[in-house]
Amino acid sequence: MRVSRKDENIHNATVQVFVKPITGNEDIEHMLMSTMVEDCLSSVILVKMHPLTRIQIVIQLLDVDGSILSCAINGAMMGLIDAGIQCNKLLAAVTVTQLDSEMIVDPSKDDEKRASVVVNLAFNANDQQIILSNTNGLLSKSDYHNIINTAQKAALKVEKFMRKFFESTMR
């Protein structure tokens, strides 16, 4: 898309992400979500291939049942691949909650409410490096280490799913 004067960048495409809630106006939590998704996607999209353009991604929240941030990132990632926008790596995002010593990956809304800690992580699929980390709740350092390890394993599964999906639709 054509980018407006104030946002244009002569070297790169401008990536804009909007997160729209089901009802009501966007509030600061949605702004936070949209900047997080924007950062993740800007890191994978090859922005130098499309200078002076705008890549606009709108995330319309339809039904929030937990793990909303990872869902948004994974969905946006698949949307980008579907649109044919060149990306240099595949992103996989995972939400993990912890209650006492029990970890739940991809929690539902009730799981998140009951949990004492909710962590959102997004990884590069190739090298398992962390692009996004967001924590809520009090935890200890070792809790965080364990959550990262669990999330990395889950991210591999997400990546497998994405690849399988696109390979099957390519035929």
Added chain:
Amino acid sequence: LAVPVMAMQSAAYQKLHPREYYKKFLEHGIRPDGRGLMDVRRTAVSLGSIKTADGSALAKVGGTTVACGLKLEVGIPSALKPKEGRFEVSLKLASLCSPEINKKSLGRTFVGNDKRIDAMAATIKKTIASSQMMNLEELCIKEGASVWVVYIDLVCVDFSGNIFDAALMAVGGALRSLQLPPTQIAEDGEVMLSREGKSSRLTIKRYPISISFGILDQKHIVADPTAEEEKLLEGRLSVAFTTDGHLCLVHKEGRESISSKRINDCLDIAEKYAEKMVKKHPKVFGFVAS
């Protein structure tokens, strides 16, 4: 004659190739302002600076100065939590904080862009909520009917990089200085300030203390970036530990990815930093004997 030529060359080099200029410093383990890679600038917190606010504090990290004012208003509690008060955080960059504030070039950094400032305010709000620093039930006036709503307004009055850490310290100080006025409830349920009775303070269990790291690329992470460094950074990691040793925020954003090992190194540094801050500012972060 050689000295002025070299000075001009290095200034020109900085303008033309800012990242390479900066990397040359980092390779020797030092930064342009003389700090080590993981050194944080001098901090200062003062409480109760704004007399018209119900609670206030001013916090500085190096040159970055953030003022926090708290305003109390009476509100209706949510039906799910009838005994709990609420708080809202807003963050603003005053026009006087930096000569570049409204210039187009600032749009690329981590501040100056309205959406990112709102995002930072949301992160601050989440950190306060996650750290469980205050007991929201202390804000209750009448269960199910009236509670105090604390409006936390943060204003950056001097921008020199790294607003997040200064803002979080200012919030901690302001909440410590907050005085809840005594109230009485009229027959029609309206809450009025009463003349008798003492104002009470919030019991604050712990304070979140954060340290923000800038991620230049895979190899280089620096703590507490200045404004010039922030322009060159591709990613940012904020880690907050509470004064009693719990981790309450690991917030990584930005384009650059880092390995979990680097994050763990930063967690170790942040933990030591929180312990140091308690010792350095005992009047703010130390415990009050009540």
